[in-house]
Structure formats: structure tokens, C-alpha cells
Amino acid sequence: MKKRIVFLTTLIFLVGIIFSGCGQSKNGSDSSWNDIKQKGEFVVGLDDSFPPMGFRDTKGNIVGFDIDMAKEAAKRMGVKVKFKPVDWDGVTLSLKNKDIDVIWNGLTITDKRKQQIAFSNVYLQNRQIIVARKDSNIKTKKDLSGKVVGLQLGSSSEIALNSDSSTKKSIKEVKKYSNNTEALLDLKEARIDAVVVDEVVGRYYASKKAGVYSILNDNFGKEDYGVGIRKNDISFKNKLNAALDSIKKDGTEKKISEKWFGQDVTSEK
Structure with a gap:
């Protein structure tokens, strides 16, 4: 009986070694x-x-x-x-x-x-940037006071803006969109004053619409990709x-x- 127990124990131990080594190279x-x-x-x-x-x-x-x-x-x-x-x-x-x-x-x-x-x-490091129109007088975060700002609902941009309580309080209205394309289109048509958006997205659209958008130096922080x-x-x-x-x-x-x-x-x- 003892021999059988020893044999089974040894067998289980060996099987464990084999399976633990299956995910390893030589x-x-x-x-x-x-x-x-x-x-x-x-x-x-x-x-x-x-x-x-x-x-x-x-x-x-x-x-x-x-x-x-x-x-x-x-x-x-x-x-x-x-x-x-x-x-x-x-x-x-x-x-x-x-x-x-x-x-x-x-x-x-x-x-x-x-x-x-x-x-x-x-x-890549991404930032939450502020996009305005080229003809806008918005040059810094402080200039967002009393303005209507757009962003994508549930995005990192919304989180970033909410974390900056002083800027958030100064804004007249935060308009939320289902996607960034809609927000940037409304900005182009002057239905809103600025958009908070991922830099990778904002710069891409700005490059496609030369002379339409302006990207501020101020931002709402960075994140790593x-x-x-x-x-x-x-x-x-x-x-x-x-x-x-x-x-x-x-x-x-x-x-x-x-x-x-x-x-x-x-x-x-």
C-alpha cells in the first residue's frame, strides 16, 4: 500500500513538472x-x-x-x-x-x-488638448471662461476636464457628443467655441482641415500609450x-x- 502511495505521489509530481514546463522554452x-x-x-x-x-x-x-x-x-x-x-x-x-x-x-x-x-x-504620449477655430480669441485655458466647450461623452477628455475644477466651473456649458467628429464639425460651424479632445485625434483632423482649427499650448494633462x-x-x-x-x-x-x-x-x- 505504501509503495502504491509513493508511486502515485511520484507520478503526480512528475506530471506537474511536465505541465509546468509546457509554457517554457529550452x-x-x-x-x-x-x-x-x-x-x-x-x-x-x-x-x-x-x-x-x-x-x-x-x-x-x-x-x-x-x-x-x-x-x-x-x-x-x-x-x-x-x-x-x-x-x-x-x-x-x-x-x-x-x-x-x-x-x-x-x-x-x-x-x-x-x-x-x-x-x-x-x-507615444497623448495629451488632452484644446482645439479652437483659427479666427477665435481663445488662446489659453482661462479664455474658456463663459464659453461653450464640446467633448466626447465618456471619453478621457471628459475625465480630464472634470479633474480641472477651476476651468470646468468657468465654462458656460459643456456640450457632449457621441463622437469627436461631430464635436469638431460643430466647432468648424461655430456652434461651439472649443473642443477638448485626444491630441492624436485633434491633430489628425487639424491636418486634414488646414486653416480651420487652432491647437492651444495649454492642455489638460498627458497619458502614455x-x-x-x-x-x-x-x-x-x-x-x-x-x-x-x-x-x-x-x-x-x-x-x-x-x-x-x-x-x-x-x-x-
């Missing part, structure tokens, strides 16, 4: 990068209606700043990249379930998200970070920025 690290190499590609999960980070052009192709960055990173890593639109509310679950390999779509790094997923190195990765995919994260670093160092990220924003918005502010 050098003892995780196998995530080896898995990607074997597949020959990694899958990017994104919201395909978030210009200029990731959206569909008139031909239905997925394009954008993050799309070009992901393609360049994949090329340097020696693999391909596939883009998969997902429900943004469930994007973290899609990552955990391995329906996608990364979240790459203007994803803000937050402490709350860090509890569930890992992030690449910061590749990173690529969302599963916590256990350490070797893949390290490989991706190396690619991102090289893209920044040789000026390729600057060129991609100038393509989508009309200027380099990737330098630290």
Missing part, C-alpha cells in the same frame, strides 16, 4: 516568442473606427498610425501581422482568451489595466520592445507620425 523562459515564430504572425486586436490610430479607409482597408507601427514592428521581428477588429468593451478578455496576441489601438496605460495585462514600453500584452508573454514582450525601440531610434516612428499628423507628435513633451 532556456527556461516562457515560450510566447517561439509560439509566435512558429505561427509566423501575431494578431492585433483593435477598434477599427478610431482614426487616425486604426480605422477603415474608403476602400475598406484597415489603416492608421498604429497599423503602420505594428507592420513595421512585425517586419523587424521577422514575422507578419494580422489585424482583427474586436468589441472594445471585451478587448481585454479577447487577449486573455488568446483570440488576439496584443491590443494595439491607442491603448492608455493605467494602473487598473496593469492589474489584468502587461504593457510594452511607452511608444502602450501595446497591451498577456502578463505571461515575457519573451514576446521583450522582442516587441526591442522592435519599438529601434523604430524610434532610427527615425521611422517620426516619419509615420508626420504621415498621419502632419508633424512629429512622438517626442516627449
Whole structure:
């Protein structure tokens, strides 16, 4: 009886070692990068209606700043990249379930998200900026006093404005829109006086409407963008970070920025 117990205990122990090693490569690290190499590609999960980070052009192709960055990173890593639109509310679950390999779509790094997923190195800093019309006398935050300001409902812009209580109190009215496009259109038509918006979005639209919009130097704070990765995919994260670093160092990220924003918005502010 004792021999049987010892045998079963030993067997369970050996099985545990085998299964615990299934997620590791021969050098003892995780196998995530080896898995990607074997597949020959990694899958990017994104919201395909978030210009200029990731959206569909008139031909239905997925394009954008993050799309070009992901393609360049994949090329340097020696693999391909596939883009998969997902429900943004469930994007973290899609990552955990391995329906996608990364979240790459203007994803803000937050402490709350860090509890569930890992992030690449910061590749872009986004700010909550103030956009006015070119002919406007609004030049600073203080000039928003008594004005009507637009923003997207439930966005980071709304949170940022609410956190600046003195400016918020001075504003005559905060008009909330379902998307930034509507807010910027109303600004163009002088139905509102200014818009608080993500810099990546505001600069993109400003570059498309030369002479229409003015971007103030004042802003409502910054946030870091990173690529969302599963916590256990350490070797893949390290490989991706190396690619991102090289893209920044040789000026390729600057060129991609100038393509989508009309200027380099990737330098630290």
C-alpha cells in the first residue's frame, strides 16, 4: 500500500513538472516568442473606427498610425501581422482568451489595466488638448471662461476636464457628443467655441482641415500609450520592445507620425 502511495505521489509530481514546463522554452523562459515564430504572425486586436490610430479607409482597408507601427514592428521581428477588429468593451478578455496576441489601438496605460495585462514600453504620449477655430480669441485655458466647450461623452477628455475644477466651473456649458467628429464639425460651424479632445485625434483632423482649427499650448494633462500584452508573454514582450525601440531610434516612428499628423507628435513633451 505504501509503495502504491509513493508511486502515485511520484507520478503526480512528475506530471506537474511536465505541465509546468509546457509554457517554457529550452532556456527556461516562457515560450510566447517561439509560439509566435512558429505561427509566423501575431494578431492585433483593435477598434477599427478610431482614426487616425486604426480605422477603415474608403476602400475598406484597415489603416492608421498604429497599423503602420505594428507592420513595421512585425517586419523587424521577422514575422507578419494580422489585424482583427474586436468589441472594445471585451478587448481585454479577447487577449486573455488568446483570440488576439496584443491590443494595439491607442491603448492608455493605467494602473487598473496593469492589474489584468502587461504593457510594452511607452511608444507615444497623448495629451488632452484644446482645439479652437483659427479666427477665435481663445488662446489659453482661462479664455474658456463663459464659453461653450464640446467633448466626447465618456471619453478621457471628459475625465480630464472634470479633474480641472477651476476651468470646468468657468465654462458656460459643456456640450457632449457621441463622437469627436461631430464635436469638431460643430466647432468648424461655430456652434461651439472649443473642443477638448485626444491630441492624436485633434491633430489628425487639424491636418486634414488646414486653416480651420487652432491647437492651444495649454492642455489638460498627458497619458502614455502602450501595446497591451498577456502578463505571461515575457519573451514576446521583450522582442516587441526591442522592435519599438529601434523604430524610434532610427527615425521611422517620426516619419509615420508626420504621415498621419502632419508633424512629429512622438517626442516627449
